[in-house]
Amino acid sequence: MGTYDVTARKAHQWTMVVLVALGFVLGEPNGAIPLILAGAIMLVGRFWWPADVVRQFVWRVAEPAGWLPRVERDEDHATRRVARILGGLVWLACAPLLLLGLGAAAWLLAALIAIMVALDASVDFCALCFVMARLDRLGLKFT
Amino acid sequence: MGERLLVLVVVAAAVALAVYGVRTWNVRRVRALMQSTAAAAWDNLGNAPDGRPTVVTFSTPSCAACHTAQAPAVIAVEARLGPAAVRVIKIDAAQQPEVARAFGVLTVPSTIVLAPSGRVVAVNQGFAPSGRLVEQLQRA
Numbered sequence: 001m002g003t004y005d006v007t008a009r010k011a012h013q014w015t016m017v018v019l020v021a022l023g024f025v026l027g028e029p030n031g032a033i034p035l036i037l038a039g040a041i042m043l044v045g046r047f048w049w050p051a052d053v054v055r056q057f058v059w060r061v062a063e064p065a066g067w068l069p070r071v072e073r074d075e076d077h078a079t080r081r082v083a084r085i086l087g088g089l090v091w092l093a094c095a096p097l098l099l100l101g102l103g104a105a106a107w108l109l110a111a112l113i114a115i116m117v118a119l120d121a122s123v124d125f126c127a128l129c130f131v132m133a134r135l136d137r138l139g140l141k142f143t
Numbered sequence: 144m145g146e147r148l149l150v151l152v153v154v155a156a157a158v159a160l161a162v163y164g165v166r167t168w169n170v171r172r173v174r175a176l177m178q179s180t181a182a183a184a185w186d187n188l189g190n191a192p193d194g195r196p197t198v199v200t201f202s203t204p205s206c207a208a209c210h211t212a213q214a215p216a217v218i219a220v221e222a223r224l225g226p227a228a229v230r231v232i233k234i235d236a237a238q239q240p241e242v243a244r245a246f247g248v249l250t251v252p253s254t255i256v257l258a259p260s261g262r263v264v265a266v267n268q269g270f271a272p273s274g275r276l277v278e279q280l281q282r283a
Contacts, residue, residue, distance in 0.1 A: 025147045074270050076208045115158055123162055133250040136203040136237055 005055075006071045007063065009080075012054040013121035016042060020091065020114040028103045032095040035110060039095065042088030046081060076129055080120070083128040087113045172247050173266045181261030187245035188232060192261035195230040196283035198276060199246070199255040203237040206251045212270050213252035219273040220280070229280055258283040 019038035023031035045052030062068040090113050097106035116127040176184075185191055188199065200217055202209030217231055236243040236251055246255050249268050256265040256279040265279040 021151055024151060025144055027144070027147060074212060074272055076270070078207055111154065115154075118158065119162065123166070125162075130250055133203070133206070133236075136205055136251065138237075 003072050004075050004077055005059070005063075006073045006075070007068050008055045008058040008070075009075075010121045011058045011062070011068065012041075012052070013117045015054045016087075017114050017118045017121065020110050023110070024107055028098050028101070032098045035091050035098070035106075036095045039088045039091030039093075042084050043092060044088075046084050046088065076126065079129045079132055080126055083116070083120075083126065086128070087117060169247075169249075176247055176266060177263045179263065181257075184246075184257065184263055185261050187242050188234075189242075190232060192257070192259065193230060194259050195228065196259050196264075196280045197230040197232060197257040197261075198280065199232045199234060199257065201234050201236045201243055201246070201248045201251055201253040201255075203235060203251050208270055209252040213254070216271065216273040216276065217254070220276045223273070223277060224280065256280055256283055 016038045019034040019041075023034040023038075025031070026034070041051065041053055045055070050056065058068060063070045090109055094106040094110045097103075097109075119125040119127060181192065198217060198220065200209075200213060202213065221229055221231060234242050236248060236253075243253075246253075246263075247266065248255075252270055254267045254271045254276065255263060256267075256276065258264050264283045267275070267279075
């Protein structure tokens, strides 16, 4: 837990949702490109900060230029980082499914993750945090 | 492409509607909790009001945010207001899930602020910084 830039998080999350939506609209097989891009930014950006391109843009351009206001808040990012890895992996896994002709399954999985990301971006509902808290209350420990 | 755009709009509308529904339900639930009698709230806690405003904290043993952020925030509140002005009751939501359920706790950490009379004043789902807790305690 710590103080984080909520604006950068939300900008990153909405961009990922838009990329997935764009992939869906483009259809198969071209839709795999934005999906791979979103998955790569999620997964690689988690471990190698220069690849976290949306946050970089927000910090280096959008916030200094005053396009977006910087909002800082105490948030649980430990669980969100795990969610980010899982989301990135699922989106990357969906791309080959699209190319294999399994469009329905791929978009269902991709949409599930995109909806969770959109919920966190819009109403600060961290789905994985909620699930972890529920499991915790049931006595199932993951740490 | 047109069909897919329509699907996107329908999915977005369905999600927005679901979020609105859950939010409305939660607001009503918290309102009902705040209007419930003090006795009902304290019965759930298995405790009794002692004339001080009270913070009830809900955590679980493996909740990192509870121990690294919420607990220090509550300690800061105690240090700022003094033991005469605030009482802290700690609930392990894993050990006492019925208490968490009774207070409508959806996640951990969560904090409930109770007035000196015992009535529920505020419900914080998720981390509550010390400043917010002090403000809630001062209007309790």
